[in-house]
Amino acid sequence: MNSDTSTGGEAPVIDTHGLRRVFGKTVAVDGLDLTVKRGEVFGLVGPDGAGKTTVLRLLAAIMKPSAGSAIVAGHDTVQDAEAIKERIGYMAQIFSLYRDLSVQENINFFADVYGVTGEARQQRIERLLTFARLTGFRERRAGRLSGGMQKKLGLACTLIHEPDILYLDEPTTGVDPVSRREFWDILTSLHTQGVTIVVTTPYMDEAERCSRVGLMYRGRLIECDTPERIRGRIPGQVLEFLPGDRHRARTILHHVPGVSEVQSFGELLHVFVEDLASGEAAIYKALGEAGISISAMRPIEPRMEEAFISLIRRQEETGK
Amino acid sequence: MIDTPAGSAYTGLRSVCIRRFLTGERARMIPRTLAIIRKEFLHIIRDRNTLILIFLIPMIQMVLLGYAARTDIDNIAMAVLDGDHSAASRRLIQAFDATGYFDMQRYVSSEQAMTDALDRGLVRAALVIPVGYEAAVLSSTPVEVGLVVDGSDPTVANTVLAAGLQTGQAQSRAQVAATIRRGGIEVRPSIWYNPGLESVNYMIPALMGMVLQFLATLVTSLSIVRERELGTMEQIIVTPIRPIELVLGKTIPYILFSFIDLLEVLLIGTFWFGVPIKGSLLLLLGLSAMFLVGSLGIGIMISTAAHTQQEAMLLGMLTLVPSIFLSGFLFPLEAMPWLLRIISYVVPLRYMLVIVRGIVIKGVGLGPIALEVAILGVFCILILMVSALRFRKSLE
Numbered sequence: 001m002n003s004d005t006s007t008g009g010e011a012p013v014i015d016t017h018g019l020r021r022v023f024g025k026t027v028a029v030d031g032l033d034l035t036v037k038r039g040e041v042f043g044l045v046g047p048d049g050a051g052k053t054t055v056l057r058l059l060a061a062i063m064k065p066s067a068g069s070a071i072v073a074g075h076d077t078v079q080d081a082e083a084i085k086e087r088i089g090y091m092a093q094i095f096s097l098y099r100d101l102s103v104q105e106n107i108n109f110f111a112d113v114y115g116v117t118g119e120a121r122q123q124r125i126e127r128l129l130t131f132a133r134l135t136g137f138r139e140r141r142a143g144r145l146s147g148g149m150q151k152k153l154g155l156a157c158t159l160i161h162e163p164d165i166l167y168l169d170e171p172t173t174g175v176d177p178v179s180r181r182e183f184w185d186i187l188t189s190l191h192t193q194g195v196t197i198v199v200t201t202p203y204m205d206e207a208e209r210c211s212r213v214g215l216m217y218r219g220r221l222i223e224c225d226t227p228e229r230i231r232g233r234i235p236g237q238v239l240e241f242l243p244g245d246r247h248r249a250r251t252i253l254h255h256v257p258g259v260s261e262v263q264s265f266g267e268l269l270h271v272f273v274e275d276l277a278s279g280e281a282a283i284y285k286a287l288g289e290a291g292i293s294i295s296a297m298r299p300i301e302p303r304m305e306e307a308f309i310s311l312i313r314r315q316e317e318t319g320k
Numbered sequence: 321m322i323d324t325p326a327g328s329a330y331t332g333l334r335s336v337c338i339r340r341f342l343t344g345e346r347a348r349m350i351p352r353t354l355a356i357i358r359k360e361f362l363h364i365i366r367d368r369n370t371l372i373l374i375f376l377i378p379m380i381q382m383v384l385l386g387y388a389a390r391t392d393i394d395n396i397a398m399a400v401l402d403g404d405h406s407a408a409s410r411r412l413i414q415a416f417d418a419t420g421y422f423d424m425q426r427y428v429s430s431e432q433a434m435t436d437a438l439d440r441g442l443v444r445a446a447l448v449i450p451v452g453y454e455a456a457v458l459s460s461t462p463v464e465v466g467l468v469v470d471g472s473d474p475t476v477a478n479t480v481l482a483a484g485l486q487t488g489q490a491q492s493r494a495q496v497a498a499t500i501r502r503g504g505i506e507v508r509p510s511i512w513y514n515p516g517l518e519s520v521n522y523m524i525p526a527l528m529g530m531v532l533q534f535l536a537t538l539v540t541s542l543s544i545v546r547e548r549e550l551g552t553m554e555q556i557i558v559t560p561i562r563p564i565e566l567v568l569g570k571t572i573p574y575i576l577f578s579f580i581d582l583l584e585v586l587l588i589g590t591f592w593f594g595v596p597i598k599g600s601l602l603l604l605l606g607l608s609a610m611f612l613v614g615s616l617g618i619g620i621m622i623s624t625a626a627h628t629q630q631e632a633m634l635l636g637m638l639t640l641v642p643s644i645f646l647s648g649f650l651f652p653l654e655a656m657p658w659l660l661r662i663i664s665y666v667v668p669l670r671y672m673l674v675i676v677r678g679i680v681i682k683g684v685g686l687g688p689i690a691l692e693v694a695i696l697g698v699f700c701i702l703i704l705m706v707s708a709l710r711f712r713k714s715l716e
Contacts (some may be wrong), residue, residue, distance in 0.1 A: 062557045085560045096555040098359065100366045105359075112355030113559045115348045157555075 005226060011074070013038045013196045014059060021054050029053040029217035031068065035210075038164075041191050043210030044200040045308065050216040052200040053093060056167045059198065059301040060090040073164060084113075088157035093169040093200075095150045096156060099143025103134055106142050107157055114161035123131035128156040131186060137195060148179025155186065166190065172206065182208055204305040215308055222315050229305055234302040234310055235260050236274045239283065243269055244293035256286045263309050268296075270306055340684045352561050356569025360543065364573060373539060378531040378581045382588045385527055392519050394480045398422040401429070401466075406454035412465065415491055416447060419643075421483040431596075434468070444470045445480045457495060462501035513682045524589040526649045529672040531585050532608060533615045534640055536578045540571055540619030541632040549628055552574040563711050571616045578612050579605075598683030604676065607693060611672045614700030620707035643669040671696040 014036035021029040023235060029051045036042045044052045057063040059072055063082035070077040073087045097106045107128065113122055115159050129135045132152035137145065142153060151171055158166065168187075172180040184206065186237050187197060191211075199210070207213050215223040215230075223230060243249035253262045253271060261272035273279025276299050287294055356662060364370050398416070402409050417424045426443055428434045448466030456463035467484045471477045513521045514521045547553040556566065560572060582605070589595045597604065626632035644650060647669035653661055664670050671692040677690075678684045686693065 058556050062554065082560055084564070085558060090555075090558040090560070092551060092554045094551045096551040096553075098363070098552060101359065101362055109355055109359050110559070112358075113352055113556075113561055115351060117351075177511060199362075 010038060012036060013040075014042075014070070014072050014198070016059075016068065016070040019055075019058060019065050020067040021051075021058060021063065022066045027219050029058065029065075032219075032221055034214065034221060034224070036196060038196055039191070039194050040212055041187065041197045041199065041210045043207045043213040044198065044216060045202070045207050045213060046216035047312070051219040052216055053169050055216070056090070056169050056198065056200060060088055060167050061085060062090070069070060086161070087163055088167060089163035089167045090167045091151075091154045091158045091163070091169060091171055093173065095142075095154065097142050097150070097154055100141060102139050102141055103129070103145070103153055104138040106153060107160060110157040110160045116160055122161065124162070128159055132156040133182070143233050146179075148175045148183070151175055151179070152186070155183070159190075163195070165196045165198070168197065170200050170202065173202060179309075180206075187196070204303065205310065207304050213304070215311060217312055217315050223311050230307050230311075231302055231304060234272065234307050236272055237279070238277050238300050238302045238306055239271045239273055239276065239280060239297060240265075240268055240300045241271075241283075241297040242267055242295045243287065248290065249287055249292050252286055252290055252292075253283065256282050258282050261310055261313065263306060270300070272306075272310065332525055342620065344519075348560075349565055353565045354571045356561070356566060357572050360570060360573040364577065370543075371519050374535065374577050374581065375584065378535065378585050379491050381534075381587065382524075382527055382585055383592075386520060386524060386588075386593050392517070393476055394421050395423045396421055396445060396476065396480055397426070397443040398424050398480075399425050399426045399428050399434050399443040401431065401434050401446060402427065403451040404449050404453040408454035408457045409449045412449060412453075412491060413447065416484070417614070419483055421479065424515050438468065438470055441470075444473075444476055444483070447484075468617055472645060480592065487557045493673075508710070520593050521595050521681055522677065524593050525596040525676040526647075526673050528582065528585045528589065528608070528680075529611065529669055529676050530643065530649055531644060532578060532582060532612055533618075533669055533672075534636075535581055536574060536612050536615035537619040537622065538578070538633070538636040539655060540574050540616045541622035541636060542629055543574070544570055544620065544623035544667075545626050545629050545632040548623075564708065565710055567620060567708060571613075571620070574616060574619075575609070575612055578616075579609070582612075595680065597680050599679035600685065603686065604679045607672075607679075607696075609677075610693075610697060610700055611668070614668055614696070614703050617668050617700065617703035617707045620711055621703065624707070624710040624712075642667055646670065649673060668699045671699070 002083055012035040014034065016032050016034045018026070019029055019032040019034070032055060034055075044055060054063070058065050058077065059070055061072065061077040061084040064078055072084045075081075075083045077084060084149075098109070101109065107125055111117075111125060116124060129138070132149075132155060134149065134153055134156065137149065142150065145153060155168075155171065172183055173282075175183065182201075187199070191197060199206075201207060210227065212224065212226055213230060214221050223233070241265070246264065246267060249269060250262050250264065253259050253269070258274050259271055259282070262275070263270040263272075271279070271283060273282075280297065283297075284294060324613075364374070374612075375407075400413055402413065413424055416422050422445070426437055428437060431448075434446045434448070438446060446466075446468040448468060450454045450464065450466075453463055453465070463489060467480075467488070469477050469480045469484070511517060534656065543554075586597070586601075586604075590597065622632055622635045622639070626635055642663070646653075646656075646664040646667045648664070649669065653664055654688070656664070674692045675689050677694065682688075
């Protein structure tokens with residue numbers, strides 16, 4: 001699965017073998033083999049309940065695997081959990097700082113906990129607060145911050161010990177678009193500083209910003225590659241149009257030769273065809289015979305979103 | 321470390337050992353623990369509910385239980401059926417009245433009226449003086465006076481019975497002494513430690529133990545479960561904080577607050593209820609501290625089992641119930657059936673109550689309560705060990 005050719009001989013920062021975690025009868029993570037190299041921004045995407053959060057928790061050494069092993073920063077997550085914790089930063093999906101403590105008190109607490117003392121301490125706190133654009137809110141209780149500010153404070157607290165590896169569990173969910181962009185700018189600058197980042201996200205535009213993306217589905221990693229290559233997995237090309245009767249059009253198009261896949265995007269349909277010209281003609285012919293109108297027909301550049309839906313659909317079909 | 325005669329080599333080795341002890345992981349244990357303590361204090365002083373729980377609850381419990389849990393009874397309403405209407409019968413009635421136990425408020429003229437008053441609960445007892453009482457007294461012939469007691473409430477009935485018999489015997493003795501002098505056996509009671517037999521003296525020290533356990537257990541378990549509920553525990557677990565640091569950091573602030581509670585309870589007990597501490601205050605505080613640590617351990621154990629604050633609250637109540645009923649707090653252990661008495665041996669409060677009552681009421685030193693102190697000590701160590709083992713620093 002790892003078709004990268006850029007491996008420079010350096011040991012991976014994260015390396016898992018057959019990692020598995022079971023909750024009762026539910027298999028949350030099923031035989032995960034994953035390697036992440038130093039300095040990568042690795043995006044973990046997939047539908048809700050795919051097991052992304054569990055993977056992060058296993059990699060953060062705060063949850064024990066049911067089977068398999070994970071080596072993070074050269075340490076085993078079960079044997080050497082505490083050694084790993086010194087090197088990583090982890091931000092949970094829900095806001096997990098103290099709401100009744102102020103911005104400054106929260107960051108002080110984590111500085112104390114990670115043993116950040118002396119001159120470095122004040123400098124680092126100042127830098128992080130500036131970085132997170134929170135200098136004007138020092139005295140504000142964390143519970144009174146906006147969603148975006150809370151996430152940035154969480155990130156600042158997570159970075160107080162300058163971790164080598166950063167795990168972020170849906171850091172931009174519930175955050176306004178402007179803060180979302182700001183947050184990713186921060187991540188990009190961390191990336192340039194050499195921090196390895198593993199981030200889960202439901203947003204495909206964010207997945208595009210990762211250096212490598214893993215698609216999780218029902219506890220399994222079904223695809224793992226760079227965004228370009230994943231986009232390249234789409235067979236043929238994609239036509240977008242607005243049909244008069246979307247549901248009927250979908251059913252009809254499934255049986256049109258040359259059409260490999262049909263996806264709905266709101267009122268629009270995305271149709272995967274082998275060839276643009278002949279595909280378009282086939283669509284007009286099939287829907288014309290059924291009396292369904294077509295408007296705004298245009299070829300589109302396949303995005304991660306189309307690619308993932310396509311990959312998941314194929315997985316579902318082979319799963320049956 | 322074994323003492324060796326190697327002098328400087330030994331001290332050199334020792335300083336290396338100390339340096340190694342204070343560097344690396346252990347040196348960071350103290351600041352990390354302090355960080356949690358500091359944070360916990362901020363939570364406490366900012367959360368009005370916790371503050372109320374800590375300071376108001378013991379006060380309310382003390383005042384309520386201090387008054388309500390009294391078993392001293394006086395001014396019991398008593399009916400009088402005086403068939404004699406003589407100077408002697410009036411003297412007897414006065415003697416009953418003078419004890420303070422009885423309120424001779426209702427004079428009835430027939431047995432029917434007396435029964436009616438008892439039936440309707442207007443009186444709890446009745447004194448029946450027969451016709452010819454004075455004549456019998458004057459002629460030194462034996463005479464029977466009736467004391468009818470409403471036995472529905474055994475506590476009241478016992479008091480009536482004891483006070484009634486005592487008054488009657490005293491009257492009888494005076495009567496006999498006035499006519500002849502002769503020998504005989506007389507039991508002269510002398511009541512130690514609590515001569516007034518005031519129940520408040522017995523209840524207040526016990527309350528100290530109970531209030532301490534209640535708060536320490538509840539507040540610690542709530543503070544830990546709250547972190548889990550809010551998701552902040554996940555952020556703590558991912559740091560290098562070790563379980564022992566977390567447990568210490570979480571409990572030390574509550575030990576301090578519980579001590580303030582202890583002082584609060586002592587002050588209310590001494591100045592409001594007028595229950596003096598006869599023994600050593602220092603010994604009392606020291607042993608209370610030990611008991612506190614054990615109670616905090618129970619709190620930690622609860623926190624490992626409970627997922628929500630409500631669950632923690634319920635489990636806290638669950639530990640409280642046997643503590644109230646099987647510790648000798650309200651009901652004497654001697655009166656319990658053997659099965660309950662056996663269970664009571666594993667209720668830590670049982671030993672604490674012997675200790676507190678011993679120090680406060682009897683003013684004893686460590687000697688007479690050594691066994692209880694030892695058992696309680698073992699309990700505390702066991703509870704702490706089990707809670708530390710159960711307290712895991714990972715998600716389930």
